[in-house]
Amino acid sequence: MSEHFEHESSEEYQAGLALHKHLIAKLHPRRGFGVTRNQIEQQLVRLMTCIAEATSRPNAENAFRLLEKADACCVRISSMLQLLLERGYVPDQDLEVGRQLVARVRSVLAKRVKPLPTAPESAVAEIAPKAPAPPKGVETPEPPFPPAPPNGFRPHRRGSGRSSRRPRLQ
Secondary structure, three states: OOOOOHHHHOHHHHHHHHHHHHHHHHOOOOOOOHHHHHHHHHHHHHHHHHHHHHHHOOOOOOHHHHHHHHHHHHHHHHHHHHHHHHHOOOOHHHHHHHHHHHHHHHHHHHHHOOOOOOOOHHHHHHHOOOOOOOOOOOOOOOOOOOOOOOOOOOOOOOOOOOOOOOOOOO
8 A cells, every 4th residue: 555645646736735835935924914814724725625635536426526616716815815915915926926826726727627618699598588578558567576775775574664672771
C-alpha cells in the first residue's frame, strides 16, 4: 500500500496546494481584515477538500458537483483578494500572483468540469412560447396577491397591523 493518497498526485490538488501555500504565506494577521482573511482561509480549505474528495473518487455521483463547488470557491477567493487590494491590505504584486494561481486552479478544474450544452434561443422559444395577449375588451383577472405598498413593507401576517411585542411595563 502506498504512503500517499491518490488525490495528492492529481494536477488539481497540486494547483490548489500552491494557491494555499502562497496565500497563507502572504496574508499575515493584521488588524482590520480578520474577517476577510478567515473567509479566504475557509474557502481555501473548502477548495482543497472538494478537490481531494472529487479526485479520490472520480466515478462517484457527486464528483462533478464537488468540482463545481471547488470552482465556485476559486471565484470567491478571487473576489475577496480584490477586496483586500481595494482596502490596501495586499500589495499589487501579491494580488497578481494570487489571482494567477486562482486562474491556474480554475483552468485545471475546467479540464474536468465540462460546461452544460446551451440551447439556441430559437429552441427555447419553441419549448416555451410566450403567452398570447388577451383579446381586446376582455379584462385580465387580478393577481391572487395584493400589490406591494409604496413604502416597500408588507403588513405583518398576524393581521392586526400592530407590533407583536408586548408593551413595556413602566
